[in-house]
Amino acid sequence: xxxxxxxxxxxxxxxxxxxxxxxxxxxxxxxxxxxxxxxxxxxxxxxxxxxxxxxxxxxxxxxxxxxxxxxxxxxxxxxxxxxxxxxxxxxxxxxxxxxxxxxxxxxxxxxxxxxxxxxxxxxxxxxxxxxxxxxxxxxxxxxxxxxxxxxxxxxxxxxxxxxxxxxxxxxxxxxxxxxxxxxxxxxxxxxxxxxxxxxxxxxxxxxxxxxxxxxxxxxxxxxxxxxxxxxxxxxxxxxxxxxxxxxxxxxxxxx
Amino acid sequence: xxxxxxxxxxxxxxxxxxxxxxxxxxxxxxxxxxxxxxxxxxxxxxxxxxxxxxxxxxxxxxxxxxxxxxxxxxxxxxxxxxxxxxxxxxxxxxxxxxxxxxxxxxxxxxxxxxxxxxxxxxxxxxxxxxxxxxxxxxxxxxxxxxxxxxxxxxxxxxxxxxxxxxxxxxxxxxxxxxxxxxxxxxxx
Numbered sequence: 001x002x003x004x005x006x007x008x009x010x011x012x013x014x015x016x017x018x019x020x021x022x023x024x025x026x027x028x029x030x031x032x033x034x035x036x037x038x039x040x041x042x043x044x045x046x047x048x049x050x051x052x053x054x055x056x057x058x059x060x061x062x063x064x065x066x067x068x069x070x071x072x073x074x075x076x077x078x079x080x081x082x083x084x085x086x087x088x089x090x091x092x093x094x095x096x097x098x099x100x101x102x103x104x105x106x107x108x109x110x111x112x113x114x115x116x117x118x119x120x121x122x123x124x125x126x127x128x129x130x131x132x133x134x135x136x137x138x139x140x141x142x143x144x145x146x147x148x149x150x151x152x153x154x155x156x157x158x159x160x161x162x163x164x165x166x167x168x169x170x171x172x173x174x175x176x177x178x179x180x181x182x183x184x185x186x187x188x189x190x191x192x193x194x195x196x197x198x199x200x201x202x203x204x205x206x207x208x209x210x211x212x213x214x215x216x217x218x219x220x221x222x223x224x225x226x227x228x229x230x231x232x233x234x235x236x237x238x239x240x241x242x243x244x245x246x247x248x249x250x251x252x253x254x255x
Numbered sequence: 256x257x258x259x260x261x262x263x264x265x266x267x268x269x270x271x272x273x274x275x276x277x278x279x280x281x282x283x284x285x286x287x288x289x290x291x292x293x294x295x296x297x298x299x300x301x302x303x304x305x306x307x308x309x310x311x312x313x314x315x316x317x318x319x320x321x322x323x324x325x326x327x328x329x330x331x332x333x334x335x336x337x338x339x340x341x342x343x344x345x346x347x348x349x350x351x352x353x354x355x356x357x358x359x360x361x362x363x364x365x366x367x368x369x370x371x372x373x374x375x376x377x378x379x380x381x382x383x384x385x386x387x388x389x390x391x392x393x394x395x396x397x398x399x400x401x402x403x404x405x406x407x408x409x410x411x412x413x414x415x416x417x418x419x420x421x422x423x424x425x426x427x428x429x430x431x432x433x434x435x436x437x438x439x440x441x442x443x
Contacts, residue, residue: 172439
């Protein structure tokens with residue numbers, strides 16, 4: 001299949017919803033064979049069905065990103081069914097809004113496990129798998145504008161995304177020293193209209209309008225925009241890009 | 256795979272690029288249906304400005320003549336500002352949005368470039384905030400050069416690929432952003 005990622009095998013975590021689902025579909029349209037992972041089997045089957053209907057190739061693997069054995073299973077199945085791995089999109093994430101005073105140790109541990117331990121395992125396992133392919137590779141960490149600025153009520157979330165920044169830059173330097181090299185970059189979305197946002201704030205269209213009004217470009221962020229940025233960071237168009245924070249937020253962070 | 260824009264007829268004005276970068280930009284923008292112009296003539300198709308900043312390094316801020324420092328930094332920032340003002344007025348008049356990309360001078364160890372790079376970064380962010388409601392996106396490409404963790408220098412093709420992404424519909428929600436293309440240099 002032709003396209004910017006022709007015949008490359010890419011793992012996308014959290015591919016059952018939102019940004020991950022749209023990304024998996026776009027990567028497949030650009031020629032990638034995509035391993036979609038997540039916790040919801042029904043949604044996983046649905047995204048694989050969408051990709052097949054588009055003429056693409058994908059599998060779904062049930063996956064808890066904070067579990068190393070799960071990661072080994074994901075990679076083994078991906079290599080067996082799709083071929084050597086060339087890229088990973090560490091997209092799976094947890095989010096909640098709660099004042100600092102009400103955030104418990106369990107709350108913090110729970111979000112840390114998904115957003116930091118999960119991302120760490122994704123890079124570690126991704127490096128192993130890509131190195132086995134014998135070719136170069138790319139890893140994209142889906143972080144957040146909240147990994148760059150604070151947001152009242154999101155202490156735990158912001159802390160996890162800040163941690164991912166240091167993880168990304170260090171992994172980028174280790175990946176650059178590998179032969180062939182592996183590039184690692186983080187994407188920092190602004191407010192994107194996904195189940196992660198609507199699950200916390202509701203899905204009232206008036207809220208989407210309010211978010212748009214609060215964004216310099218005056219539009220609401222859509223998963224497709226993030227998928228396009230992830231595609232850029234995975235493709236050879238960004239061959240000299242590594243260790244960067246790419247903010248795609250409608251201009252919100254420029255203020 | 257370029258369904259959204261291949262049919263449209265769009266023009267990008269490129270200012271300040273070396274012949275090598277001009278050629279790389281023309282090649283990178285063509286698949287999106289964007290033609291490059293180096294001239295200053297008015298055109299209804301103008302929707303993109305690419306301004307490549309020129310820098311003149313000084314070895315020492317203290318011993319260099321003050322005039323040469325300002326020539327390298329202040330004058331170029333002023334040139335960037337006027338290029339933005341003039342071309343955005345033309346782009347905005349079309350009423351269909353557009354994109355601006357500043358390309359900063361490379362971070363190659365000449366610290367005298369850094370003030371210009373940061374000046375251009377903040378010019379980018381301020382312009383992004385002001386022009387966002389008109390659908391005009393403003394971003395900056397920050398190239399590196401020399402030794403990098405990836406083991407090679409940044410090429411014209413690397414810069415052109417980043418500019419092409421930043422001005423394309425694939426960066427529809429990206430404005431006020433830094434696109435660093437430096438092989439990992441700034442991650443160190």
